[in-house]
Amino acid sequence: MSNRTKVAVGGVAVGVILLWLLPFWAALLVMVGVPVGAYLLLDSSQRKRLRRVSRKELGR
Secondary structure (H helix, E strand, O other), X not given: OXXXXXXXXXXXXXXXXXXXXXOHXXXXXXXXXXXXXXXXXXXXXXXXXXXXXXXXXXXO
16 A cells, blocks of 8 residues: 555544544634645645646655
8 A cells, every 4th residue: 555545544444533522613624724734834846846836646
């Protein structure tokens, strides 16, 4: 199994666990808030590079 597949499976597992443990709105807030927060922590050059790179090239 590739690293990308492991990360995807882990993300789905964490999402299911959050939905089970927390109310729907709180789980949704965590699942949306963490990626948004990570994006906001990038500096401007990293954001430009991320926007420029296609999704298929991410993770390589």
